[in-house]
Amino acid sequence: MQTSLALSSSLEAAVQAAHAGAAILQAYASNRSELVIDLKMRNDLVSQADREAEFAVIDILRSQTPEFGIIAEESGGQASGQASWCIDPLDGTTNFLHGIPHYAVSIALIAHAGTQVNGEILAVDTPVIGVVYDPNREEMFTAMYGAGSWLNGQRIYCSHADSLANSVVATGFPFRDFSFADQYMPALHYAIEHTRGIRRHGAAALDLAWVACGRFDAYWEMGLxxxxxxxxxxxxxEAGGISEDIYEQLPWPSRGYVYSGGKTVAPELLDMLKPHLKYPQKP
Structure with missing residues (x-):
């Protein structure tokens, strides 16, 4: 008989790991001029702050959940076991390096197809734990599959905006991969004219967390x-919203083409994007 994933203890481990990673980031934040910065590719930077924060996160997760695989931005890794951690030790690296106080540690647990969660056998790979920690605001966003989402221990919910026209919408401009610009730019132009306003803050994990707590009504981005x-x-x-693959081909937006929002606005956002999409071959 298959054992169900222990979600509560996994969430506790992820929260502890996020605090550890963030402590390293904040220690470096006041001495940014001394950081050694490497260029991975155009507009894609990494520093020892990213690497050390990731090491701290992985160290805690490996010690507390050795049965799970680990996939991390800087050190790689591979999926294994019933579930795998998916880690970004510093989401918003460019903001961090420029002294813009808008970045986060992001940690998720992805349960693999066939795994039992809350008595349910999952048919597809599914995120089941989410932690996004903003150390500048001391805001800890958490979620557990089937149990809800919280901000600093208080339940949060997506907004109930009734239309895209009445929505503040977040996005992210192409910055590293420009191959999808012809899909993105016409949708951006439409959104500028047909929403309450567009915001671009430079940290996808926080954009999604802000959708979950109702600060943004919707969000989309490509090439993540x-x-x-x-x-x-x-x-x-878990905050009652939609976060899916723009191309509607994957069980979650694992290729980094994401649209999200409340249950009324998200479908309207997707309808706005669809006329401009060039659909890839199904995986």
Whole structure:
């Protein structure tokens, strides 16, 4: 008989790991001029702050949940076992390096297809734990599959905006991969003219967390990585919203093409995007 995932203890481990990673980031934040910064590719930076924060996160998760696989932005890894951690030790690296206090540690647990969660056998890979910690505001967003989403221990919910026209919508401009610009730019132009306003803050995990607590009514972005959106996806879903693959091909937006929002606005957002999409081959 298959054992169900222990979600509560996994969430506790992720929260502890997020605090540990954030402590390292904040220690470096006041001495940014001394950071050694490497260029991974155009507009894609990494520093020892990212690497050390990731090490701290992984160290805690490995010690407390050795049965899970680990996939992390800087050190890689692979999926294994019933579930795997998906880690971004510093979401919003460019903000961090420029002294803009808007970045987060993002940690998600992805349960693999066939795993039992809360008595349910999952048919597809599914985010089941999400933690996004903003150390500048001391805001800890958490979610557990089937149990809800919280901000600093208080339940949160997506907004009840009734239309895109009455919505503040977040997005992220192409910054590293410009291959999808012809899909993105026409939708952005439409959104500028047909929403209450567009915001671009530069940290996808926090964009999704802010959708979950109703600060943003909707959000979309293209060309991200799985660790950018994994935790935020379950936080939005457990807050009563939608966070899905723009191309409607994957069980969660693991290729980094994500749209999200409340249950009324998110479908309207997708309808706005669809005329401009070039659908990839199904995986």
């Amino acid at each position: 990585a799985p660790w950018d959106v994994a935790a935020g996806t379950i936080i939005v879903r």
